[in-house]
Amino acid sequence: MxxxxxxxxxxxxxxxxxxxxxxxxxxxxxxxxxxxxxxxxxxxxxxxLSVIGASFLAVHPSLGVVYSTNETDPGTVSAVARRHDGLLTPLGAPVSSGGANPCHLTVHPDGEWLLTANYGSDTAPGTVAVHRLGADGRLLEPTDLVIHQGSGPVAGRQEGSHAHQVLVDPAGRFVLATDLGADAVFTYRLDTRTGTLERVAVNRLGAGSGPRHLAFAPGGELVFSADELSSTVTCHRYDAGAGTLTGLSSVPATAVRNVTNQPGGIVASPCGRFVWVTNRGADTVAAFRVTGTTLEPIDEVSAGGTWxxxxxxxxxxxxxxxxxxxxxxxxxxxxxxxxxxxxxxxxxxxxxxxxxx
Structure with missing residues (x-):
């Protein structure tokens, strides 16, 4: 075709x-x-447009509005309107993210809620915040804040929880939040009447793996994690009815040796046959073929820059x-x-x- x-x-x-x-x-x-x-x-x-610490962006599903984390401590999030001519203008003032160092956010598919992952700090735990969105996309009042608990074996990185990503599963049923510090993916159900999160499951990943980001394959049956601390990429089976993950296989994120490496971004191809991940340290982008429930390394190229x-x-x-x-x-x-x-x-x-x- x-x-x-x-x-x-x-x-x-x-x-x-x-x-x-x-x-x-x-x-x-x-x-x-x-x-x-x-x-x-x-x-x-x-x-x-000057936006403080714009470390992650998300777009509204039906409005010309973009949301940005402002990665500070304490953290804020910003809404920016994009006009028909492309010009960017702030849509209201930044609002509190509900935690420290917000590093990821996403808009719920219904366009009424913004979900933000706050990484936290040495003294503040990782959290996930919910904000109501106005009819024009502007940020309104916070409606919930959940605090993660947990730790892992990697000294200096896992003394406490560190929420690193929040996303809605492909079916729109559950909210998933990765936590690098707790070696876990927390599953929530969002009440779209009140904007509150109900914890459904805590998915424990490999000790010391430090899950950073997830990427769903089309259809949602498989989900792949970029594991920052173990420098691996893991394939999980996703139960869309329960919101749970089961680890199936894992491979090194890079073939480059003798370097301390931290996977960063991860993308699954629209066709579902490939997964790509950035490698900070190796300074590469690695390509993997999805074969059943395993990942096969097929290519690794220079990132064209560092980190x-x-x-x-x-x-x-x-x-x-x-x-x-x-x-x-x-x-x-x-x-x-x-x-x-x-x-x-x-x-x-x-x-x-x-x-x-």
């Missing part, structure tokens, strides 16, 4: 650490990706956000899941994430 025609241009929003958060980025910047060449360029018609943190799928390309080198690189996805750099790296200072608009 032929692939659908690619759009003439893909609009991308990048998030960067700012001077307030140890970086030198602008906050939010709008880019244009040419799918025919894989070359990203700044949208000269849309100036950057690749964010990974985003964009029209048969992967956008790699290299935090320390301040570069955004587009990798072309080949038919067999392998990767090739599509064009020269683009300078985006302290870039950590990208969002396709």
């Amino acid at each position: 032929p692939r659908p025609a690619s759009p003439a241009v893909v609009h991308v929003l990048t998030g960067s650490y700012t001077p307030d958060t140890g970086g030198d980025g602008a906050g939010l910047a709008t880019l244009r990706l040419d799918p025919s060449t894989g070359r990203p360029t700044y949208d000269s018609q849309v100036p950057a 690749p943190r964010g990974l985003t799928y964009a029209d048969d390309h992967l956008l790699v956000a290299n935090q320390h080198s301040g570069t955004l690189v587009a990798l072309r996805v080949l038919d067999d899941g392998a990767l090739r750099q599509a064009g020269p790296a683009m300078s985006v200072r302290s870039v950590v994430c990208a969002l396709v608009l």
Whole structure:
């Protein structure tokens, strides 16, 4: 079956650490990706918008509104309206994230709730917050805050809980929150009348694995975790009726030896046959083929920069956000899941994430 025609241009929003958060980025910047060449360029018609510590972005499912974490202690989250001409304007003032160092957020599919994962700090535990959203997408009052408990064996990283991601499963039934400090994925049910979270299950992962992010395969039967502390990628079976995970197989995230490595972003292909992960330390992007319930390494290429943190799928390309080198690189996805750099790296200072608009 032929692939659908690619759009003439893909609009991308990048998030960067700012001077307030140890970086030198602008906050939010709008880019244009040419799918025919894989070359990203700044949208000269849309100036950057200063948003403190914009470490992760999410878009509203039906409104032209983008939400950003502001990774500070205490943390906040921001809403930004995107006009028809692409210009970005703050939509109200930032609001408290309910914890320290918010690092991930997502909008519930019904468009009425924002869910935020707060990593926490040495003294503050990881938490997950819920905010009600207004009819125009603006952030309203917080409706719930759940506090994670747990720890792991890795000294200096797992003395307490550290929520690292919050997402809604493909069926829209459960909310999953990874916790790097507790070696767990917490499952919740969101009451969409009150905006409160009910804990359904605590899925224990391998001791010292430090689960960072999850990526669901199409259909939702399998979910893959990027395990930051064990430098592995794990395939889990997901029970959509119970919201539980069962670990099936695990492979090293990189073939590069003699380097301390921390997996960062993880993406499952739309066809479900491949998984890709960034490797901070090895400074690579690794490709895996999904064979039944196992992952087979098939390729590993340079990230085109140092400390690749964010990974985003964009029209048969992967956008790699290299935090320390301040570069955004587009990798072309080949038919067999392998990767090739599509064009020269683009300078985006302290870039950590990208969002396709």
